[in-house]
Amino acid sequence: MVFKRLLGSLGVGGPSVDTVLDPGPALPGGSLGGHVLLSGGNAGFDIEQIALELVARVEAEHQDGESEGVLVFDRFTLGGGFRLAEDEQRSLPFSVTLPWETPATELHGQPLGIVLGLRTELQVTGARDTGDLDQLTVRPLAAQEAILEALGQLGFGFRTADLEFGRIGGTGQQLPFYQEIELTPPARYAHTLNEVEVTFLAHPGGMEVVLEADKRGGLLSAGHDAVTRFTVSHHGVEHHDWNTEVDGWIRRLVEDRSSRTAHGAPGHDEPYGGYAHEEGDHGRHHQGDDHHRSGPGVGTAVAAGAAGLAVGVVGGMVAAEVVDEVGDFFEGDEESEEG
Incomplete structure (x- = not known):
């Protein structure tokens, strides 16, 4: 154009x-x-x-x-x-x-x-x-595509993608904005999660993956956000079992095992499937005002009943308003x- x-x-x-x-x-x-x-x-x-x-x-x-x-x-x-x-x-x-x-x-x-x-x-x-x-x-980069494909194969569906002005605390973010890809959970997590947001922060040596889950409240607990971060490499992407890796990430989010550090503080590195896992912040991961749960906007694309992100990532259909x-x-x- x-x-x-x-x-x-x-x-x-x-x-x-x-x-x-x-x-x-x-x-x-x-x-x-x-x-x-x-x-x-x-x-x-x-x-x-x-x-x-x-x-x-x-x-x-x-x-x-x-x-x-x-x-x-x-x-x-x-x-x-x-x-x-x-x-x-x-x-x-x-x-x-x-x-x-x-x-x-x-x-x-x-x-x-x-x-x-x-x-x-x-x-x-x-x-x-x-x-x-x-x-x-x-x-997307090969690792980004592999992670999104794994999420799709695990049953997550595409909801929206947008660009948010601001910085994610505790990361090496360089640009003054970041991309959020919002996903709907599969049936097995629907009772626990409202949605999951994925942000990729790439750099020459690898990439930080920030996952945030909007968790549903229970009878004795209120809903809240759970955040975790992981570091992956650009190398050997095609030889890695991403379905197992990403499924472990989601389970950590669901169990809140990776949301125990203070806001903005770097997490602890530990070996995890050949990649480094970083514990995230609890509740909010954005510096500034309370975290905003993005609604439909300039970055809205709609999945036409498809559960996968990769094979028909957006279900082969994009909302007319996006175009x-x-x-x-x-x-x-x-x-x-x-x-």
Whole structure:
């Protein structure tokens, strides 16, 4: 998806910019390549800088409730310091590295409802414009995909995915937001769990997996959140028994055996199926206000009666409002810039 726009601050006759991404989804921590195509206007212009920005649509909580906005989470300077002649055509190739915590927007080709974009900023003498906005598609890392597949095979179903502004205490989180994938429990846990949220925090050496369960109350106890964290490696994913591993994680959540440390404190490492297990926080794992249980929003995708996350992760069906919101994000961004 490419949006070609004239440099609005210069009006008709100014240079235009097109950014064309290489085909196929990108990977967190991987390279994102493409070309920035410049077309000269009806006169020469001095191009001071060309920059690329990674943007995401993020939900934020505050005292008055919840709002959504566009957040820039990385920026790359591509070039500049040259003159673009009248009617000149110039192509600038680029290859940038995505942050390891870049959220996945799809799983097995099915959109999750997460909205990411690559915005191109063109700055000329005395004027600046964000020029071009392209939708960015990111697939999960092998370990992320394996964990989600295991959850699907254990009977968990996809409910929603969204991006939350804020930080998870006690983790090595780098970006100012995190992705939550909300799951419905299988029948054997339905009497204990309302839902389970999964967050992946990848880094070059591996990945933290944060699991939070919204636990139902009983006759003598109130409902509460249970949180646990695990560390996994990027290596040997295909040789690991993920169903057994993940089933153990869920049992720890259900039994609350991994929710005994103080809020924000690092957990204790112990060997667990060849991977490190970290005990989590009890009740809340978000710094700031009380934890918000996310409802349907910009990241909403609906499973059409499917229990699995992997084979028909979103049940082969995505809510129409997700598709509409993705389009509205890019169209709305352009309209706001032109205004």
